[in-house]
Amino acid sequence: MRKTALALFLVVAAYGLSVMAQAPSTDAAPPVFANLNQLMRGVLYPAANVVFSAQADNPAEIKFIPGHDPNMSTDPLTSSFGGWQAVENAALALAESATLLTNASRHCSNGVAVPAKDPAWAAFVQEVRDASMKAYKAAQAKDQDKIVEISETLSTSCSGCHRKFRDRKAPENRCKPS
Numbered sequence: 001m002r003k004t005a006l007a008l009f010l011v012v013a014a015y016g017l018s019v020m021a022q023a024p025s026t027d028a029a030p031p032v033f034a035n036l037n038q039l040m041r042g043v044l045y046p047a048a049n050v051v052f053s054a055q056a057d058n059p060a061e062i063k064f065i066p067g068h069d070p071n072m073s074t075d076p077l078t079s080s081f082g083g084w085q086a087v088e089n090a091a092l093a094l095a096e097s098a099t100l101l102t103n104a105s106r107h108c109s110n111g112v113a114v115p116a117k118d119p120a121w122a123a124f125v126q127e128v129r130d131a132s133m134k135a136y137k138a139a140q141a142k143d144q145d146k147i148v149e150i151s152e153t154l155s156t157s158c159s160g161c162h163r164k165f166r167d168r169k170a171p172e173n174r175c176k177p178s
């Protein structure tokens with residue numbers, strides 16, 4: 001009897017240990033699904049365009065398209081969360097997306113890991129974050145002049161990083177640390 005109880009205890013204890021071993025560590029990097037190019041095309045580019053569009057077209061004057069269900073809109077500006085609210089949301093999406101650029105498990109389209117630890121990379125990421133939060137405030141204030149000013153800063157951050165890490169003569173050198 002006592003032997004069986006001990007054996008059962010050991011089995012339960014071993015199971016417990018194996019569960020603990022499988023539990024994801026809380027400080028592991030979140031999983032990555034897109035390469036950097038895909039992340040740029042899918043997340044940063046469309047969000048930045050919503051912010052940039054507010055320079056020329058006043059979001060307050062955007063009209064729903066007759067016959068189009070705003071709940072099905074592929075353009076955030078004419079969606080149910082449209083107008084200035086779409087600019088607010090796009091700015092927040094951009095600010096959040098900056099953190100996705102710091103995941104060292106992500107690779108660029110050429111297979112090189114993103115240089116997340118490179119100080120220049122980190123500085124461009126922070127610029128995107130700061131400019132996005134300024135754009136969010138300008139959108140909340142419905143201030144188109146401010147959006148014009150901040151769009152300039154934002155696009156300089158995008159193109160600064162592209163110049164340094166993307167637009168290299170040989171594609172295999174993309175994303176290599178500076």
Ligand code: HEC
Binds near residue numbers: 045166
């Ligand atoms: C921290 C650096 C960095 C920042 C900041 C950054 N990018 Fe990028 N971006 C890259 C790199 C590097 C690539 C190429 C990635 C690859 O080859 O996988 C790229 C690629 C792209 C592409 C794909 C181009 C193509 O030909 O497929 C788009 C679009 C893009 N970025 C838009 C943006 C926008 C818009 C912003 C600003 C809101 C931005 N990026 C900010 C580094 C950056």
